[in-house]
Amino acid sequence: MKGLEDITSRDVDFAKWYTDVVTKANLVDYSNVKGSMIICPYGYAIWESMQNILDKMFKETGHENVQMPMFIPESLLNVEKNHIEGFAPEVAWVTHGGKDKLEERMCVRPTSEVLFCDYYKKIIKSYRDLPKLYNQWCTIVRWEKTTRPFLRSREILWQEGHTMHATKEEAIEETLRMLHVYEDFQRNYLAIPVIIGKKTEKEKFAGAEASYSLEAMMYDGVALQNGTSHYFGDGFAKTFGIEFLNKENKLVTPFQTSWGVTTRMIGSLIMVHGDDRGLVIPPNIAPTKVMIIPIGDKEEITAITNKISEDLKNNNISFKVDNSNKTPGFKFADAEVKGYPVRIEIGMRDLENKEVTIVRRDTLEKIKVKTDNVIEALNKLFPEIQDNMYKKALKRRDEMIYDAKSYEEFTEIAKNKPGFIKTNWCGDTSCEDKIKDDFSMKSRCLIEDEEISGPCVCCGKEAKYRLYFGRQY
Amino acid sequence: MKGLEDITSRDVDFAKWYTDVVTKANLVDYSNVKGSMIICPYGYAIWESMQNILDKMFKETGHENVQMPMFIPESLLNVEKNHIEGFAPEVAWVTHGGKDKLEERMCVRPTSEVLFCDYYKKIIKSYRDLPKLYNQWCTIVRWEKTTRPFLRSREILWQEGHTMHATKEEAIEETLRMLHVYEDFQRNYLAIPVIIGKKTEKEKFAGAEASYSLEAMMYDGVALQNGTSHYFGDGFAKTFGIEFLNKENKLVTPFQTSWGVTTRMIGSLIMVHGDDRGLVIPPNIAPTKVMIIPIGDKEEITAITNKISEDLKNNNISFKVDNSNKTPGFKFADAEVKGYPVRIEIGMRDLENKEVTIVRRDTLEKIKVKTDNVIEALNKLFPEIQDNMYKKALKRRDEMIYDAKSYEEFTEIAKNKPGFIKTNWCGDTSCEDKIKDDFSMKSRCLIEDEEISGPCVCCGKEAKYRLYFGRQY
Numbered sequence: 001m002k003g004l005e006d007i008t009s010r011d012v013d014f015a016k017w018y019t020d021v022v023t024k025a026n027l028v029d030y031s032n033v034k035g036s037m038i039i040c041p042y043g044y045a046i047w048e049s050m051q052n053i054l055d056k057m058f059k060e061t062g063h064e065n066v067q068m069p070m071f072i073p074e075s076l077l078n079v080e081k082n083h084i085e086g087f088a089p090e091v092a093w094v095t096h097g098g099k100d101k102l103e104e105r106m107c108v109r110p111t112s113e114v115l116f117c118d119y120y121k122k123i124i125k126s127y128r129d130l131p132k133l134y135n136q137w138c139t140i141v142r143w144e145k146t147t148r149p150f151l152r153s154r155e156i157l158w159q160e161g162h163t164m165h166a167t168k169e170e171a172i173e174e175t176l177r178m179l180h181v182y183e184d185f186q187r188n189y190l191a192i193p194v195i196i197g198k199k200t201e202k203e204k205f206a207g208a209e210a211s212y213s214l215e216a217m218m219y220d221g222v223a224l225q226n227g228t229s230h231y232f233g234d235g236f237a238k239t240f241g242i243e244f245l246n247k248e249n250k251l252v253t254p255f256q257t258s259w260g261v262t263t264r265m266i267g268s269l270i271m272v273h274g275d276d277r278g279l280v281i282p283p284n285i286a287p288t289k290v291m292i293i294p295i296g297d298k299e300e301i302t303a304i305t306n307k308i309s310e311d312l313k314n315n316n317i318s319f320k321v322d323n324s325n326k327t328p329g330f331k332f333a334d335a336e337v338k339g340y341p342v343r344i345e346i347g348m349r350d351l352e353n354k355e356v357t358i359v360r361r362d363t364l365e366k367i368k369v370k371t372d373n374v375i376e377a378l379n380k381l382f383p384e385i386q387d388n389m390y391k392k393a394l395k396r397r398d399e400m401i402y403d404a405k406s407y408e409e410f411t412e413i414a415k416n417k418p419g420f421i422k423t424n425w426c427g428d429t430s431c432e433d434k435i436k437d438d439f440s441m442k443s444r445c446l447i448e449d450e451e452i453s454g455p456c457v458c459c460g461k462e463a464k465y466r467l468y469f470g471r472q473y
Numbered sequence: 474m475k476g477l478e479d480i481t482s483r484d485v486d487f488a489k490w491y492t493d494v495v496t497k498a499n500l501v502d503y504s505n506v507k508g509s510m511i512i513c514p515y516g517y518a519i520w521e522s523m524q525n526i527l528d529k530m531f532k533e534t535g536h537e538n539v540q541m542p543m544f545i546p547e548s549l550l551n552v553e554k555n556h557i558e559g560f561a562p563e564v565a566w567v568t569h570g571g572k573d574k575l576e577e578r579m580c581v582r583p584t585s586e587v588l589f590c591d592y593y594k595k596i597i598k599s600y601r602d603l604p605k606l607y608n609q610w611c612t613i614v615r616w617e618k619t620t621r622p623f624l625r626s627r628e629i630l631w632q633e634g635h636t637m638h639a640t641k642e643e644a645i646e647e648t649l650r651m652l653h654v655y656e657d658f659q660r661n662y663l664a665i666p667v668i669i670g671k672k673t674e675k676e677k678f679a680g681a682e683a684s685y686s687l688e689a690m691m692y693d694g695v696a697l698q699n700g701t702s703h704y705f706g707d708g709f710a711k712t713f714g715i716e717f718l719n720k721e722n723k724l725v726t727p728f729q730t731s732w733g734v735t736t737r738m739i740g741s742l743i744m745v746h747g748d749d750r751g752l753v754i755p756p757n758i759a760p761t762k763v764m765i766i767p768i769g770d771k772e773e774i775t776a777i778t779n780k781i782s783e784d785l786k787n788n789n790i791s792f793k794v795d796n797s798n799k800t801p802g803f804k805f806a807d808a809e810v811k812g813y814p815v816r817i818e819i820g821m822r823d824l825e826n827k828e829v830t831i832v833r834r835d836t837l838e839k840i841k842v843k844t845d846n847v848i849e850a851l852n853k854l855f856p857e858i859q860d861n862m863y864k865k866a867l868k869r870r871d872e873m874i875y876d877a878k879s880y881e882e883f884t885e886i887a888k889n890k891p892g893f894i895k896t897n898w899c900g901d902t903s904c905e906d907k908i909k910d911d912f913s914m915k916s917r918c919l920i921e922d923e924e925i926s927g928p929c930v931c932c933g934k935e936a937k938y939r940l941y942f943g944r945q946y
Contacts, residue, residue: 029595031591031592033579065521066511067517067520068511069510069511069628071506089571094567096565096566097563098561098564119511139612143571155542
């Protein structure tokens, strides 16, 4: 790894900055398999960290993990019309097994609603079988033409929850519960503020009755959809003929949800917190919280390095020691590009005062700490860093949210200011389409908690909703 | 769930017993996707338990997780001749993305040697880049014609380690290190005794220089290969043109290994320990160590159930409470079919003596324990159960290993006694083939630590090896 200084400034060329950071921090690498990326150890460790926390949250809310088939026979994908229309253009088709042509071709799952429905039809017979709260961690495939690391890829690592409920109310409650689990996770672990809300008819998931999303704003003002939670009503269930005997011994149809997040969240983590020196990873999600950098190999330095390592281990604080034969300057830069929440520099000058230097990645502040007080200092620092990162991201995002009352105002903002635009909207897809055509901005989600005052920003008719618009990744 | 009593006796029809247990314990279910199974929550929880422990062992031995593409372009699969011959007949081919025919078809990975080699060629340039110790958890696909839950399936959940080393010695050391990590895991967590050894030329992995396997014996005397570790020499690396500058600044080729275990281990767990009442899961791998069964819903019973639940939680002992409205008899049978290491029955009669009843799944022994001593009793019981299960499995296995000095003796044993047969062997594949043709027995692995006395069991020529034979799943 050479040329850590070669990261393009994020204010000069954000797209180039992103690619530089992703590769210089060794999160991903390009493969010779067109459209697929390689997730390198550090990138995968971040994903594992996300998985561990989310999986615990899913289990605490009563969900169980399963593993469904990865192939969907064409006839099964065809059962739900809206769904197949949404996904058919982008699935990978398996046509041969060894030398034999398959009687029926199968696609690699682009999502698993139909597989879960097909299974639920078999196992849901009585109200006693409900709710079914299943989740799976897996890889899905969507045959994208253009790809970008973590943002758009043919292979996507994700989790997909698929649940069935006896009543509409329970299913809606579940849809919102998981939306809030995601919000909680992104706020408290990723330090990312998200706007949550309902998608418009145009933007909702193929086959869903209502879709909710988590919209994060990147440093450049562009939106990244950080997760979705869908309420299906009984649409899929009716199509698949899923029925159960309720408490009154009547055959009725259950209500369904699905919800998912992907490795896109890593892209979000990079683009919300990263700076011109590289990644900045919040302590609560960092797979390695501390990088220890011994300066030189004198006996005292090795002794203190070992002592602090031991202390960190005993306190369950994840850490690594950079014992490579690079220069200290290189090691500092490397720790910065990787975005470890803090690094600890152990050098002779500090040791004369029985001190080491802790460097915060978020502020680059240097803090001298007595060698005996390292753990205490870190335990105080981590929540501070986490909090600071969230507040900084929140401030920047809020400064980039605008309100447009008229189409002129919308045009002015859309052309000059990156960020999200709040509007009044009549509810017609044609107005959404016009804004998309004029400014390449899609609706993000409805705003539930604001009063509507004024007409639709586009057509001037009566407004029925408040709506966010924004460009997106 | 009805008819727990309907499990076929394992001594009457072992194959039927296996299917009964797998489905009645809700480990898997059959899907409408031909060749693929659904792993249900309890089955998946067992796999997660295995993953957690193994992943920790891999990381402790210096390995890092990555995620490679799941597709292999045909030209890349074709690079290594032996490898393609081994796998081409059983891969799934993707030929279309959406409506477009691909310029080059791709298979879903049946294993990832070629993907790792292609990547290692890119990133290994200097001795400083070595060793590379990568592992990945993923799903692979092999287009099998006939399938059986956990034993033979088109989709296989597994991990595959792929490592590169500067020297032959280091690579061989790694091959054996991981073989022993697997052995340790299977012995100490799965309570399964395994025979480890080198495969013959005929049975080794397509493209490997040497393959080692872990051979477990099922209750019916049939072998299940519980994992493999391969040494590739520099064969693949040469074919792929992987070279690095060594310390002497010379361009040389690195040496390679790969190693893997799959959900087959769940099949092994079932067939080594299970009995006519269902599964028996060793405590060290059980996702749920204790099932609490309150008998009735009197206040005292609920109070003690809550107290014991709290104690278990505080002591990090995994447990569940069966609060369903089934009869106690049904709940006991259900706990037995699921194979929880112990169940705790909480009933009024016991409570009069301030006691509860702990029932060991391995021996079905009932133990009265004071309500205050439950944790103490369990902490003593779990290692006892673990140890007892291992010893029982070891004893049975050893009783079913025979030694055959002549072909007559071999024939006699092969026809009448299930199990493994030790032989002297000349080293010729033709002798291996003859035994396979005559008795449907394949060689399992070479025996390293026994003296060769006598001629080849098959041809009568001088023997060079000691070798295990056995029928296999």
